[in-house]
Amino acid sequence: MLELNLMALLQDAQASMSMADVLAQFSGFFRTFFVEFGPRQFFTIGALLFCIGWYGVLVRRNAIAVLMATEIMLNGVNIIFVAFNRWWGLKITRAAFTAAEQVLSPVGQIFAIFIIIVAAAEAAVGLAIIIAIYRTRRTANLEDLNTMKW
Amino acid sequence: MSADTMIIIYWWLFTFAVVGGAVGCVTLRSLYHSALALVASLAGVAGYFVLLHAEFLAAAQIIVYVGGIMVLIIAAILVSQNMMGREIKQENNLVWPALLVSGAWFCIMVYANMRMAYVFNPEGPWLANNVEQVGWSLMATYTLPFEIAGVLLFMAMIGAIVIARREPPDA
Numbered sequence: 001m002l003e004l005n006l007m008a009l010l011q012d013a014q015a016s017m018s019m020a021d022v023l024a025q026f027s028g029f030f031r032t033f034f035v036e037f038g039p040r041q042f043f044t045i046g047a048l049l050f051c052i053g054w055y056g057v058l059v060r061r062n063a064i065a066v067l068m069a070t071e072i073m074l075n076g077v078n079i080i081f082v083a084f085n086r087w088w089g090l091k092i093t094r095a096a097f098t099a100a101e102q103v104l105s106p107v108g109q110i111f112a113i114f115i116i117i118v119a120a121a122e123a124a125v126g127l128a129i130i131i132a133i134y135r136t137r138r139t140a141n142l143e144d145l146n147t148m149k150w
Numbered sequence: 151m152s153a154d155t156m157i158i159i160y161w162w163l164f165t166f167a168v169v170g171g172a173v174g175c176v177t178l179r180s181l182y183h184s185a186l187a188l189v190a191s192l193a194g195v196a197g198y199f200v201l202l203h204a205e206f207l208a209a210a211q212i213i214v215y216v217g218g219i220m221v222l223i224i225a226a227i228l229v230s231q232n233m234m235g236r237e238i239k240q241e242n243n244l245v246w247p248a249l250l251v252s253g254a255w256f257c258i259m260v261y262a263n264m265r266m267a268y269v270f271n272p273e274g275p276w277l278a279n280n281v282e283q284v285g286w287s288l289m290a291t292y293t294l295p296f297e298i299a300g301v302l303l304f305m306a307m308i309g310a311i312v313i314a315r316r317e318p319p320d321a
Contacts (some may be wrong), residue, residue: 029264037157040263042198045165047259049172049191051252056176058248059241064226065181068188071219072172075195078207086202087268094286106283109204110292113284116207116214117299121306123219127226128310134230135316143242 042083049076063130063140067123074119081108081115161201167194179240181227185220192216206281 033041049072056069085108092105134140171191178184192215199208288296 025264035158037154037161039268041161043263044260045168047256048169051256052172052176055248055252058244060176061240061242062181064223065184065240068175068184068223071188072175072191075192079195079198082199082202082204082207103283106287109207109284110287112207113210114295114299116210117303120214120219121303123222124310125306125313127222128314130226131229131314140230
């Protein structure tokens with residue numbers, strides 16, 4: 001049923017390679033990166049979004065800006081989920097009352113939907129907390145909220 | 151112009167929107183401009199979903215993120231307006247360490263992506279009727295997580311109202 005071949009995925013990484021081979025692979029990766037449409041491109045963009053969001057979480061001083069950077073991180077993960085579902089769909093058996101058919105499972109998209117749901121709940125509660133803090137402390141600056149720091 | 155060329159052109163269009171919007175969101179000084187850049191980024195992600203044959207997710211992305219969460223964020227910015235001034239420094243002292251850490255992590259992930267030998271079919275399975283399949287999966291295979299997600303949203307809504315209300319609740 002499930003035809004995940006994880007060891008075949010990892011066998012390339014386990015082979016011993018010299019530095020020149022790695023550099024040749026790297027140049028090949030970047031030559032084909034701009035003219036292809038595949039999982040590598042989406043993985044790279046998702047990783048880039050995740051790292052940009054991480055930078056924002058680490059650097060921004062305003063709590064609302066940190067919340068927006070968190071949304072960027074979640075979107076990077078969503079892109080990777082949906083891209084891998086597009087190129088790596090699994091066959092599942094879908095049984096209705098009398099008929100059964102083989103369909104492709106949209107499990108990556110289901111994961112992305114749940115991530116969107118949790119992100120919506122997180123944004124609502126986070127903004128409510130920020131508004132409550134702003135009402136009592138008159139600031140949304142994370143560096144001023146230091147009563148629980150040592 | 152072939153269909154593949156069109157797809158790559160659209161991919162680059164959405165990539166500029168997504169990456170430019172994300173960089174603008176974390177670097178712009180005005181919080182309002184930063185939220186508008188985040189709108190561009192989220193809309194580009196919805197375009198990605200269309201390219202990936204996930205039409206239901208593209209619609210959900212537009213409705214939930216661009217329509218819901220961004221309105222919430224802009225309302226919160228308007229409520230707490232004193233940080234909107236452009237003369238206030240928006241970054242703490244961690245700019246260079248944060249750049250170093252996130253850049254190094256990005257390089258590690260790109261290296262792993264480059265070394266990975268993908269074994270799946272590059273043409274891929276074509277999801278013919280995306281909305282039907284997603285709906286069937288949510289209602290048949292993932293029913294319990296779907297219900298739990300509904301309960302979670304309900305709890306989050308009540309919690310947000312209780313936290314953000316003006317007067318303390320009656321004892």
